[in-house]
Amino acid sequence: xxxxxxxxxxxxxxxxxxxxxxxxxxxxxxxxxxxxxxxxxxxxxxxxxxxxxxxxxxxxxxxxxxxxxxxxxxxxxxxxxxxxxxxxxxxxxxxxxxxxxxxxxxxxxxxxxxxxxxxxxxxxxxxxxxxxxxxxxxxxxxxxxxxxxxxxxxxxxxxxxxxxxxxxxxxxxxxxxxxxxxxxxxxxxxx
Amino acid sequence: xxxxxxxxxxxxxxxxxxxxxxxxxxxxxxxxxxxxxxxxxxxxxxxxxxxxxxxxxxxxxxxxxxxxxxxxxxxxxxxxxxxxxxxxxxxxxxxxxxxxxxxxxxxxxxxxxxxxxxxxxxxxxxxxxxxxxxxxxxxxxxxxxxxxxx
Numbered sequence: 001x002x003x004x005x006x007x008x009x010x011x012x013x014x015x016x017x018x019x020x021x022x023x024x025x026x027x028x029x030x031x032x033x034x035x036x037x038x039x040x041x042x043x044x045x046x047x048x049x050x051x052x053x054x055x056x057x058x059x060x061x062x063x064x065x066x067x068x069x070x071x072x073x074x075x076x077x078x079x080x081x082x083x084x085x086x087x088x089x090x091x092x093x094x095x096x097x098x099x100x101x102x103x104x105x106x107x108x109x110x111x112x113x114x115x116x117x118x119x120x121x122x123x124x125x126x127x128x129x130x131x132x133x134x135x136x137x138x139x140x141x142x143x144x145x146x147x148x149x150x151x152x153x154x155x156x157x158x159x160x161x162x163x164x165x166x167x168x169x170x171x172x173x174x175x176x177x178x179x180x181x182x183x184x185x186x187x188x189x190x191x
Numbered sequence: 192x193x194x195x196x197x198x199x200x201x202x203x204x205x206x207x208x209x210x211x212x213x214x215x216x217x218x219x220x221x222x223x224x225x226x227x228x229x230x231x232x233x234x235x236x237x238x239x240x241x242x243x244x245x246x247x248x249x250x251x252x253x254x255x256x257x258x259x260x261x262x263x264x265x266x267x268x269x270x271x272x273x274x275x276x277x278x279x280x281x282x283x284x285x286x287x288x289x290x291x292x293x294x295x296x297x298x299x300x301x302x303x304x305x306x307x308x309x310x311x312x313x314x315x316x317x318x319x320x321x322x323x324x325x326x327x328x329x330x331x332x333x334x335x336x337x338x339x340x341x
Contacts, residue, residue: 019241032224045233052237055246060260087250122219141213142220173212 004068011059023052026069029143030076036138037080039127043087070145074153077135084131109169125175133168140165 004094010018030051035043054075055062062071126134132154139145139153 031229035224049236053240056241141217
């Protein structure tokens with residue numbers, strides 16, 4: 001029996017400690033997925049909260065044989081869709097988030113400035129993607145889900161996931177190539 | 192993503208492809224959220240909402256549904272049994288009433304009415320005679336059915 005299956009059976013018996021353990025196990029990836037899709041920290045926290053309340057209500061029906069991660073991500077991605085559709089916002093806050101995080105990352109001031117420009121350009125490019133393309137990119141590159149897992153999370157065939165990733169990457173390449181802030185060397189030099 | 196662009200249908204290619212654009216996307220995404228953590232109040236809010244659900248003060252309809260869920264198969268069985276019972280009784284009742292109807296509705300033929308030489312019989316005989324005189328093609332269909340045996 002997997003750890004998740006054991007936790008689920010304990011939660012079904014009313015064990016809140018098991019539920020807390022489940023929360024701490026998955027809170028970071030779920031929060032980061034929601035944040036990467038919506039770009040809003042408050043919304044991501046709200047989604048994390050809604051996700052676990054929904055999960056608790058549906059605990060009697062879930063099959064936790066391999067892992068609960070795809071199922072929980074499915075809830076969060078659906079909540080992200082709803083939120084984005086409701087507020088029609090694009091993840092502008094990501095850029096601000098990146099600025100704060102990347103301050104100490106670069107070794108030299110020149111490197112930091114270059115890194116910030118590059119980061120801003122990539123973030124803008126990702127933010128310009130459609131919601132479904134962005135979600136596919138986040139699940140694949142940030143969370144490292146396999147294509148069948150993403151297909152389950154996004155409730156679509158595997159072929160559609162491949163297509164979304166392909167077109168999203170093509171759009172990002174095009175966007176970055178035409179970005180005036182980046183020269184040719186900077187655009188694809190990440191080291 | 193150079194290989195993936197050429198052949199987007201191969202999962203292995205997409206996975207293994209580590210060209211600059213893919214690394215750039217991954218690096219950017221991971222970097223953008225790497226230090227992000229949900230605040231402690233999230234768990235506190237979840238616990239409060241979950242307790243509400245458990246005690247039933249949250250959504251009465253949801254709680255009602257949860258409690259009623261195990262009773263659904265039982266209710267279905269009762270409904271099906273009731274329907275079968277009603278259907279069975281209905282079939283029996285119908286059969287009995289049909290038999291009863293047949294017994295009661297069998298007409299009693301009295302000999303005197305059939306043998307009386309009434310004006311109707313004369314008219315019927317005249318019509319029969321006329322129809323037999325006509326060729327069979329022109330004869331209306333119901334004429335055969337209406338014909339009275341002699």
